[in-house]
Every structure is written in structure tokens, then in C-alpha cells.
Amino acid sequence: MDTPQQRQDTGHDEQRPSGHAWRTICYDVIFRADTRAGKLFDVALIAAILLSVVVVMLHSVKDYDLRYGRQINAGERFFTFLFSIEYVLRLSCVRRPWRYALSFFGIVDLLAILPGYLDLVVPGSQGQYLSVIRVLRVLRIFRVLGLAAYMGEARTLVTALKASRHKIIVFLVAVLTLTVILGSAMFVIESRHPQGRLQFSSIPRSVYWAIVTLTTVGYGDISPHTATGQTVAALIMILGYSIIVIPTGLVSVELTRSRPPLPDRSCPGCGHTAHDADARFCKYCGTGL
Numbered sequence: 001m002d003t004p005q006q007r008q009d010t011g012h013d014e015q016r017p018s019g020h021a022w023r024t025i026c027y028d029v030i031f032r033a034d035t036r037a038g039k040l041f042d043v044a045l046i047a048a049i050l051l052s053v054v055v056v057m058l059h060s061v062k063d064y065d066l067r068y069g070r071q072i073n074a075g076e077r078f079f080t081f082l083f084s085i086e087y088v089l090r091l092s093c094v095r096r097p098w099r100y101a102l103s104f105f106g107i108v109d110l111l112a113i114l115p116g117y118l119d120l121v122v123p124g125s126q127g128q129y130l131s132v133i134r135v136l137r138v139l140r141i142f143r144v145l146g147l148a149a150y151m152g153e154a155r156t157l158v159t160a161l162k163a164s165r166h167k168i169i170v171f172l173v174a175v176l177t178l179t180v181i182l183g184s185a186m187f188v189i190e191s192r193h194p195q196g197r198l199q200f201s202s203i204p205r206s207v208y209w210a211i212v213t214l215t216t217v218g219y220g221d222i223s224p225h226t227a228t229g230q231t232v233a234a235l236i237m238i239l240g241y242s243i244i245v246i247p248t249g250l251v252s253v254e255l256t257r258s259r260p261p262l263p264d265r266s267c268p269g270c271g272h273t274a275h276d277a278d279a280r281f282c283k284y285c286g287t288g289l
Contacts, residue, residue: 023092023093024093026093027093027094029041030086030093031093031094045137046137046138048079048082049112049134049135049137050135052075052076052079052083053132053134055072055076055079056076057132058072059072059073059076076116076119077116077120079116080116080117083109083112083113086109087110090106108133108136108137109137111133112133112134112136112137115133157255159254160251160254160255160257161251161254163254163257164250164251164253164254167250168250171246171250175214175243178210178214179210179211179214180207180210182214182232183203183204183208183209184206185232186206186209186210186224186229186232187200187203189224189226189232190206190224190226192226193225193229195225196224196225196226199223199225200222205222208222213237213240214240214243215240216237216241216244218237267282267284267285267287268287270282270284270287
């Protein structure tokens with residue numbers, strides 16, 4: 001019988017097929033990471049995913065594409081064919097194929113092979129470059145290496161983001177409103193200077209400059225030329241440093257709230273509570289905790 005940890009690692013025990021022996025064997029190899037065959041399959045799959053991503057990247061390098069274009073195209077088609085067979089096997093060996101197909105990894109597996117067929121159907125569409133989405137499949141490494149405990153921390157982070165989403169939305173709307181106002185002001189200010197009028201040629205372009213400046217990115221492709229505009233730009237830069245920490249603070253508060261409270265560690269002898277989580281004795285009076 002599988003242990004609870006094994007069931008947590010696979011996450012698909014309710015999808016285990018019944019009946020045909022080949023489906024059961026295929027399921028154990030593809031979906032189970034607690035068996036030798038399953039772990040070897042996952043390691044080989046991750047290696048193939050990484051190699052396919054490297055092939056796609058090499059295709060975008062002109063020198064390699066000119067010298068090894070035929071080999072690279074053959075490699076891309078091979079990986080597309082390989083992942084297509086794997087996707088079909090995944091759907092064939094589960095009890096409810098549609099349930100897996102609509103899951104996160106099911107959608108990622110489908111998106112990993114579609115760009116390859118898009119390039120075959122529509123030549124020149126450069127759909128093969130979208131195949132880098134296959135790198136998302138490497139997330140299975142958490143299951144292969146037995147790092148399922150880290151998924152709990154990931155769920156904590158997602159919970160904190162969901163809890164703070166309303167505050168973050170209000171913050172983003174406020175920042176967007178501020179950039180529109182600042183961009184419009186810079187458009188008016190710089191329109192008095194010939195060179196400034198060329199760079200701040202419209203309000204949308206000025207808003208773009210305000211966003212780049214307020215977020216402290218500073219591309220430098222647009223810059224104010226009037227003294228008033230430079231003063232406003234300096235104030236926007238300082239303001240950017242002031243507000244950039246707000247989203248971090250909002251999420252940090254929700255992370256603190258989402259964590260379970262520590263147990264009462266008050267000392268029965270002296271009443272002090274400032275003890276380490278793993279302390280067995282009071283550091284003030286030595287009484288057992």
C-alpha cells in the first residue's frame with residue numbers, strides 16, 4: 001500500500017487506471033516518482049526538455065542556424081515528435097484523460113508541442129521559438145527530487161498574493177493615474193524647448209517616460225531639456241524609490257498573517273516568553289518548557 005507521502009508526491013493516485021496491464025505499467029512509469037522506473041523516466045524527460053530548449057535557442061543564433069540549420073530543424077522535429085508520443089501516452093494511461101488535459105501540467109504539455117506543429121502547418125511563422133515554454137515542464141523536478149515540501153511554501157506565497165490582491169490593484173491604479181498626470185505635465189513643460197518637443201512629442205510618449213522614470217528603470221532614450229523638466233524628473237526619481245517598496249510590504253504583511261502562530265512558549269517558572277522555537281529550557285531560569 002502506498003504511504004501518504006507517496007500519494008502526495010504523485011498527486012495522481014485517483015487517476016490510476018484499472019484493467020489493462022499495459023496502462024497500469026505505463027501509469028507507474030510516467031506518473032510515479034517513487035519507483036526506480038518512474039524516477040529514471042522523469043530524469044530522462046527533464047534532460048530531453050532542457051536539450052529541446054537549447055536547440056530552440058541555438059536556432060535563434062544566426063551563425064549556428066547557417067552552419068547547422070538542417071541538424072537543428074531535425075532536432076526540433078524529433079523533440080516535437082517525442083513529446084507528442086509522451087503526451088498521448090499520458091492521456092492513454094489515466095482513468096480520466098480530460099481531467100489531466102485540463103490540469104496545469106496537462107495544458108503545459110499541450111502547449112509544449114503545439115508550436116512545433118504550427119511551424120509545420122504555417123511555414124515561416126517562427127512558432128518553434130515559442131517551444132521554450134517547455135521549460136515549465138522542468139517544474140516536475142520538485143517531484144523527482146522529493147521536494148514536495150517546498151510546494152507548501154509556494155501555496156503560502158500564492159495565498160498571500162491572493163489576500164493582498166485588492167491592495168495591490170489599488171496601488172497599481174494609483175501609480176497609473178500618477179504616471180498619466182506626470183507624463184502630461186512633462187509634455188506641457190518640454191513643449192517650450194525645441195529639442196524637448198521632439199522627444200516628448202505626445203502625451204502617450206511622455207507617459208511612457210514617466211513610467212520608466214518612476215519605476216527607476218531609466219532607459220535614457222528620452223530626457224528632459226528644460227530646467228523645470230529636469231527638476232520634475234528628479235522629484236519623480238526620488239518618488240519612485242519611495243513607492244517601490246509598497247507592494248513588497250503589502251505581500252510581507254499577508255505572508256506573516258498566513259503563517260500559523262507559534263505555540264505559547266511562556267516559561268512556567270518565570271513567565272518569560274522570548275524563547276527560541278526549538279528551546280527545551282528557559283534561558284532565564286532554566287525551567288523546562
